[in-house]
Each structure stands twice: as structure tokens, then as C-alpha cells.
Amino acid sequence: MTLGAPTWFWAVVAGLVGLAAGSFFSVACWRWPRGESLSHPRSHCTACDRTLSWYELVPVVSWVIQGGRCRGCGARVPWRYPALELVSGGLAALAIVTFGATWRGLAAAVLALTLVPVVVIDLEHKLIPDVIVLPAAAAGLAFAxxxxxxxxxxxxxxxxxxxxxxxxxxxxxxxxxxxxxxxxxxxxxxxxxxxxxxxxxxxxxxxxxxxxxxxxxxxxxxxxxxxxxxxxxxxxxxxxxxxxxxxxxxxxxxxx
Ligand SMILES: [Zn+2]
Known part of the structure; x- marks a missing residue:
């Protein structure tokens, strides 16, 4: 499989996808073990319940600009949110840099990205959700x-x-x-x-x-x-x- 654009371009794309995935993981790691829906309601501050606007959901950047606080109530937004986003984005980009914009690179990115929420949820709740691991295993196997x-x-x-x-x-x-x-x-x-x-x-x-x-x-x-x-x-x-x-x-x- 060869792609027109250079590898660094796909590494940047993978990094951005990883950032977005990390942002989703932050929400999923909070809601899923508590039996809440992943899609409804829209992302809100866990302190004041205010629904977040789109520009507050930009990974890492919004956290830095807002000084790590909710714009409504001033409650601290834990640093683990941007940290999860950065780790996810970094791992996805690194997978493509190492293995190329190839099926192997895609398999590596799926594995690395999946491990982030698995570690967080297992540490906090002592379980590994099927809903994350089984689809990732199927995708990883197909790409490999x-x-x-x-x-x-x-x-x-x-x-x-x-x-x-x-x-x-x-x-x-x-x-x-x-x-x-x-x-x-x-x-x-x-x-x-x-x-x-x-x-x-x-x-x-x-x-x-x-x-x-x-x-x-x-x-x-x-x-x-x-x-x-x-x-x-x-x-x-x-x-x-x-x-x-x-x-x-x-x-x-x-x-x-
Ligand atoms: Zn708030």
C-alpha cells in the first residue's frame, strides 16, 4: 500500500486523530464505567453541568487557553484530560513515523491508541471493557x-x-x-x-x-x-x- 502524500503528512493526520480520540477517551473513561451514555448529553462540566461549546472541546489548546479551568464556574479541569489527549496523539503519530503510512502502521496505531483508555479504566475500575478491546482486536487482526x-x-x-x-x-x-x-x-x-x-x-x-x-x-x-x-x-x-x-x-x- 503506497499513498501519495509523504509519511510525515500521515503522521500529522494520525496525531490529530489521536488527539481527538484522546478527547473522546477522557469522556468515555468517565462515563462508560458509570453506565452513562457516550453521546448524550453533550460534553459538560462535571462541576457545574454547563454544556461545553465547540471551542472548549479543542484538544489541549482549549485547556491551555482557559488555564485549566471551567469558563463557567472556575472549577479546575484535571491535567489528565490534556495529558490523555497528548499521549494518544503522540502514540498515533509515532506509530506512523515508525511503521509508515501502511497497514502495519495502522495496526500499530490501533494498538497504541487502544491501550490508553484500557490503562486508565483498568487502574480506576479494575476492568477492561469488551466494547473497547474486542473491536480493536478485530481491527488490529484485519490490518495485520x-x-x-x-x-x-x-x-x-x-x-x-x-x-x-x-x-x-x-x-x-x-x-x-x-x-x-x-x-x-x-x-x-x-x-x-x-x-x-x-x-x-x-x-x-x-x-x-x-x-x-x-x-x-x-x-x-x-x-x-x-x-x-x-x-x-x-x-x-x-x-x-x-x-x-x-x-x-x-x-x-x-x-x-
Ligand atoms: Zn463548570
Missing amino acids: VAADPARWWVPVTAAAGAAAFLLILALAYPAGMGMGDVKLALLLGAVLGSSVIPAMAVAFAAGAALGVVLLARFGRGARKMALPFGPFLAAGALVALWWGPSMLGWYADRLG
Whole structure:
């Protein structure tokens, strides 16, 4: 797939789409776990209920111009709103810069963008919504297959394998792993292919490292702290998206 415009142009487009997606995620991360509709009512200040006008919804810029406050009641608008927008826009642009305006770049952008609301919602509510992860997994799989149709079985096998691996862990150790993690693994495998192996390795290593730190800091009390695993999977996925192939290469070299 080749496109007329240069890659930087598509990276800017992806960045803008990412900013808009981040703005939507901010609303979705607030409303979805509370059972509110995503489309009605229109975006409003959570302090004074005033409906926001279109120019207050411009990602990042409106927050900066208004000094991080609601124009109606002066309530602080948390910095996480522009932060989520910037992270989403940055990841989407970076995916296109790295992998080009290609099916692979599109798959990478879908994965990176999806991880943002997944991490926020999992940290706050200890769940990973199907409504976000399943469509993203389907799109990621379709784009990954389109990127290399002759080797369609790589993303299919990686998705099924990663999900099966976490499903076994979830059945054996229900307190530590949920079905949301299993479905997230589908997305990771579909987009990352064989790099899903270093992604899992990084996720489990990071989870174990934090577990050791918490045990050292809080002793037995740490056992009662249920940590969601989604953010670790997301961290592993982002590391593997950019460095997975070289990590696999390093390991293959050592096996000689
Ligand atoms: Zn207000």
C-alpha cells in the first residue's frame, strides 16, 4: 500500500486523530464505567453541568487557553484530560513515523491508541471493557493480515496463543488475572505477532518487580493489594511494538 502524500503528512493526520480520540477517551473513561451514555448529553462540566461549546472541546489548546479551568464556574479541569489527549496523539503519530503510512502502521496505531483508555479504566475500575478491546482486536487482526496476507497465520496464531496462555493463568489463578486480560491478549497477539512473546515477558517481569517492591515496602499488607494486570500488559505491548523484533533477535542469537 503506497499513498501519495509523504509519511510525515500521515503522521500529522494520525496525531490529530489521536488527539481527538484522546478527547473522546477522557469522556468515555468517565462515563462508560458509570453506565452513562457516550453521546448524550453533550460534553459538560462535571462541576457545574454547563454544556461545553465547540471551542472548549479543542484538544489541549482549549485547556491551555482557559488555564485549566471551567469558563463557567472556575472549577479546575484535571491535567489528565490534556495529558490523555497528548499521549494518544503522540502514540498515533509515532506509530506512523515508525511503521509508515501502511497497514502495519495502522495496526500499530490501533494498538497504541487502544491501550490508553484500557490503562486508565483498568487502574480506576479494575476492568477492561469488551466494547473497547474486542473491536480493536478485530481491527488490529484485519490490518495485520492485510499487511502481510501470505503470512496471515502469524497474527492469527499469535492472537490465539497469547489469549490461550492468559486464559490458562486466569483459570488457575482467578485473583490475579481476569477475562479482560485474556481479550486484551487477543489484540496484542494480532498486532505484535511473534513479538507478543517479549511483550508478555516484559509484562510479567514488570508485574513481578512491582510485587517485590510492594512486599518490601508494605510487608504482608501488600498481598491484599489487588493490582490490575492490564497496565503491565500495555507496558509490555508498547515496549514490544518498538523493540520486540530486536529482543527476539537477541534471544535467538544467544540460543545460537
Ligand atoms: Zn463548570
